[in-house]
Amino acid sequence: MGFAEEHHKWLEYHKNRRSGERLDRLERGHRHGEQMFVERVWWPVFGHMDDLHPEFEVNDWRGRPYFVDFVWKPGQVKFAFEIKGYGPHVQNTDRTRYRQELNRETYLQISGYRVVAVPYDDLESAPELTISLLKSLLAPCLLKKSEGQERPYTRLESDILRLAARWNGFIRPVDLVNELGVNPRTVKKQMNALCEKGKFRPVPAPGSNRVCRYEYIHSFMEDELW
Structure with missing residues (x-):
């Protein structure tokens, strides 16, 4: 068209x-x-x-x-x-x-x-x-990834990043479970990997060490969200 x-x-x-x-x-x-x-x-x-x-x-x-x-x-x-x-x-x-x-x-x-x-x-x-x-x-x-070039994130990680960008930069594990249809263990594993890659910061609940949500660390230089 x-x-x-x-x-x-x-x-x-x-x-x-x-x-x-x-x-x-x-x-x-x-x-x-x-x-x-x-x-x-x-x-x-x-x-x-x-x-x-x-x-x-x-x-x-x-x-x-x-x-x-x-x-x-x-x-x-x-x-x-x-x-x-x-x-x-x-x-x-x-x-x-x-x-x-x-x-x-x-x-x-x-x-x-x-x-x-x-x-x-x-x-x-x-x-x-x-x-x-x-x-x-x-x-x-x-910027577009050239063919055959290894992407820095898996498909599921990219889906999580896109959701976090749409949801004002904060995301809860339960939101990912409901939105992506994956089990909580998978969500925890993916979020730990993304934290290690510097894309999220865990936010503990007030007065507790239990992580209740994650803060998305946005970088304007990333093209996989677009």
Whole structure:
């Protein structure tokens, strides 16, 4: 399936899950610049739009809703992409609005997002530059294991790592037993191995030496979660 069909399907997926202002903002906000970014940059790099959210609603430092052009959330990593044209962002005569925009970007960084400004003009005239910069920035997420290269984790260990990344970095043995359908002894063996590999830290129950959960030690340089 080509880009046009995938883009339409992706957009309809998000529209069907929104209503009110969130839906209206998606219909109004995903315009020419945003569509160019998806078609000329994102699609050539990834070949899909998984985990990419258009006109994503967040709160600013005042608790007011704000819509980011794109948010990419694969696991624990969060990127915020803003398409910026010269007129609205540089020649903006509304100084209050301009200050608020800068403060929002700072607050996004505080909230754990890596903010990326994408020049609108480059999308029109030099998308290959944006592609090159984006690949360098996202390289840890794009690396692929070469065929025949030994993977650092078994399939079950990789499943556990993916679950921990989705569940805010903490995981209980009972969660793994229920989610993966394996017995408690297998879970304990796998978690001990992952602790030895530096991927988890055991967290004992208060006032006890009994491990009640494990803290996932995230590394942005790992590609097996993506």
